[in-house]
Amino acid sequence: MGYPSHQNVVVMRHGDRLDNFEPMWVVQAKRPWDPPLVEAGRVRAFCTGRKLRDSLGFPIHRVFVSPFLRCVQTASEVASALCAVDIGFDATSSAGIALDPSKVKVSIEYGLCEMLNTEAIRQQSAPKDGNFDFNISELESMLPNGTVDSTVERVYKELPKWGETVQGSRSRYAEVIKALADKYPSENILLVTHGEGVGVSVSAFLKDVTVYEVEYCAYSELRRPISLDLQSFTAGDFSVRTKPGVTGVGFCSSLQVNGPVDDDFSV
Template sequence: MDSSERQLYQNVVVMRHGDRIDNFEPQWAAAAARPWDPPLVEAGKVRAFCTGRKLRGQLGFRIHRVFVSPFLRCVQTAAEVVSALCAVDHDGVDPNHLTSQGVSIDPSKIKVSIEYGLCEMLNREAIRPNVAPKDGKFSFNISELAAMLPAGTVDHSAQKVYSELPRWEETVTGARARYMQIINALADKFPSENLLLVTHGEGVGVAFSTFMKDVTVYEVEYCAYSHLRRSISVGDKNSFTAGDFENLIPKGQIGIRYYPLSTTEDDPLV
């Protein structure tokens, strides 16, 4: 390494959203204006806020930026997690707060952006045909979604990596490639910052299995997350050289379940 370079580690946490209403209230979609875009149930907000407190207390590093899928359940999840990460209370663990309601935050701690590339797989594998838009066009009001995020945290100057949504009926293979592309693109865009990406179960599974090697993820629970890390050498004029991502699995982690593809691997994580 050149003497003018700085060596550091970049962390990227890829997290699934919280508990969505249509999985708890089967009749919700029948009367919903946007049946393909369910919100969280209250338990999902609690889970998201508590996961934010866990991330704040256990990661051992600061999250600088949060990127979030435009789907409502992800934006609501990000709002809870960011509030926990930015809580003025030093340890962020006031037992009287189970959600962001009433929590005082310091919005200068984190910048948040909505990113189309983190959206749900736009195909029949992820979205039931009977609830998908008949014309295949998914619409999002980004201004309204941004207003749901904690005041002062939204970075309005950030340019999206994906300026448009993927087209309806993208393939599963194509969606998985998209998730890998967006993880790497966002990491490369902000190499000196630690990132939290709030997305969907398939995105977390891709992040986990790609860097875990020789595993197939078969379940990702609500708010489960994968923690990726790579070395970064920063040179002059903001140039940098990045190492390969490694998947860090905290001891006792639950929420991501997988099958090893090799008999030499350890038992599946449960």
């Protein structure tokens, strides 16, 4: 079997989160910092998974996902679409879909988590003791049976500390994207994360660009040349293959920006 000449990395935002549609949910929620998807978000996630399966032109081998519930639920729908044996033209969710779990492996990665600061998580919603209390076994049980690879060593062994800076979180996203790609150089990977992470996947690898919008389930596509042998690999720089606005990521040359740009797309 020949080695691939390129590696592809897709970075995707989660689907529609409940608290943006039902603001009072936060008041009664036990975990107000960790909203689930609304049903429309699940549908959007599954349909985006179908789109990735049908239009990328290459298979996804591994999925890495932020431990926040909305991301895990998104990854579950996307992985189901990627693993589906046969999808009817009218299918809009993973319900009742036969899967081949050997097609994709899924792992939770702390380094893909939301920015842990008040820019992304409202102060009143954050846990008072700084403990976000993620139950990894419970989250893994939400993913399609047979797809979970819990043996993967995480890039971030634990969550970043609460109060990280915006620039610190952006550096984290860029670091994790590259580290996961380097960890699996012979595989194409999908990272399910938050809006800020998708924005960084463009701005960190494309010079003088301002990202001003990341829609729910928007995604970017990165590619780099790679040369592998049995014991090592060499890789070139990532290029951004995403076109502005085509997959839900809005960006432009920083030279085109006149005045302030609202880039608060992390939630």
